[in-house]
Amino acid sequence: MEKKKILKNVLKVALIILAIILVILIIHTIKNYIIITNLQDKISQYKDSSSYHIKSVSTESNGNILMMNYYKKDSKQVVFMERNINGEITKISMYDNGERIDIFTETKDSKVANLKSGTTIMGVELYNHLETDNNWQTFLGSIFTKVKSANYEEKECYMIKGFMSSMSLTSEGAEIYIDKNTGLLVKVIEAGIDSKREYEFNTVDDSIFAEPDISQYTLKENDLN
Numbered sequence: 384m385e386k387k388k389i390l391k392n393v394l395k396v397a398l399i400i401l402a403i404i405l406v407i408l409i410i411h412t413i414k415n416y417i418i419i420t421n422l423q424d425k426i427s428q429y430k431d432s433s434s435y436h437i438k439s440v441s442t443e444s445n446g447n448i449l450m451m452n453y454y455k456k457d458s459k460q461v462v463f464m465e466r467n468i469n470g471e472i473t474k475i476s477m478y479d480n481g482e483r484i485d486i487f488t489e490t491k492d493s494k495v496a497n498l499k500s501g502t503t504i505m506g507v508e509l510y511n512h513l514e515t516d517n518n519w520q521t522f523l524g525s526i527f528t529k530v531k532s533a534n535y536e537e538k539e540c541y542m543i544k545g546f547m548s549s550m551s552l553t554s555e556g557a558e559i560y561i562d563k564n565t566g567l568l569v570k571v572i573e574a575g576i577d578s579k580r581e582y583e584f585n586t587v588d589d590s591i592f593a594e595p596d597i598s599q600y601t602l603k604e605n606d607l608n
Contacts, residue, residue, distance in 0.1 A: 408526070415525035418541060419513050423521070426566030429509045429584065433457050436583040437507050444575035453507040456587040460504055478594050479504045487595055496600035512559055512568045513548055524548070532563075535570055539563045 429435075439451045448467040454460065458481035466473045474489040484504060486497040515521045524547045533542040540560045557573030571578045 412522065412525045415528050415530050416522050418530055419521055419525060419528070419543075419546065420518070422541070422561050422563075422566040423511055423513055424566070425564070426509075426511045426513075429565070429567065430511070432509060432584055434585045434587045435509065436587055437509075438581040439507075439578060441576055441578040451507075454587050454591050455507075456589070456592070459589075459592050461592055462504055462507075476595070477502075477504050478592060480592065485594060487600060494600045495603055496597055497603040509567075511548075511566070512561065513543070513546060513566075515548060520547075533560060535560050538569060540569060 434456045436455075437451075437453045439449075439453075441449045447469070450465045450467075452463040454462075460479045462475075462477040464475045464477075466475075471491065476487040476489075478485045478487075483499050484502055486500045486502065488495045488497070513521075515524060528546040529542075529544040531542050533540050540562055542558055542560055544556070544558050557571060559568060560570035561567070562569050565582075567580070567582055569580055
């Protein structure tokens with residue numbers, strides 16, 4: 384009789400603990416779900432922007448730095464990239480006027496122009512890093528996601544880790560920082576690389592699409608038509 388009573392008490396305690404864990408998990412999931420859906424709504428106002436500038440700086444653990452400035456205005460776009468590898472700097476400028484793409488490469492030893500390159504500029508889209516196909520996926524993704532408030536360069540952000548998104552290209556274990564006010568990604572830490580982003584909207588001037596003086600560059604003749 385005594386053993387049955389002990390077993391009953393143990394079972395009762397176990398059920399209470401399980402119920403507490405379940406309540407905590409539900410609260411955790413609902414809280415994450417509300418935060419994530421709110422951020423999804425905020426970034427939606429930028430998705431159809433046709434004029435914007437994105438600056439990205441990625442710093443590797445070995446000190447190498449890649450800086451990119453991407454400008455888009457209607458059908459025009461231009462990318463300025465600067466790679467700093469062990470102190471040696473390479474600059475690449477890619478201009479897309481809607482009809483052709485010209486590439487200008489500059490190192491300490493040379494300046495080369497590749498006109499009508501035939502390549503394609505990979506546009507830097509303003510996509511939602513927390514995007515899912517539906518609310519049910521968002522809810523499921525919220526279960527195992529870690530969300531906490533964080534400050535980054537005087538911005539109030541959420542640090543989010545472990546959220547499964549159909550649009551995110553980040554690896555497992557990556558930490559992403561989302562601006563609370565805009566829903567825009569401002570920082571990613573993954574695989575030893577610290578990447579930061581800044582944004583400007585509706586400020587792109589047409590002068591940014593003016594190509595440099597071709598006379599200062601050596602033409603890559605095999606790419607000319």
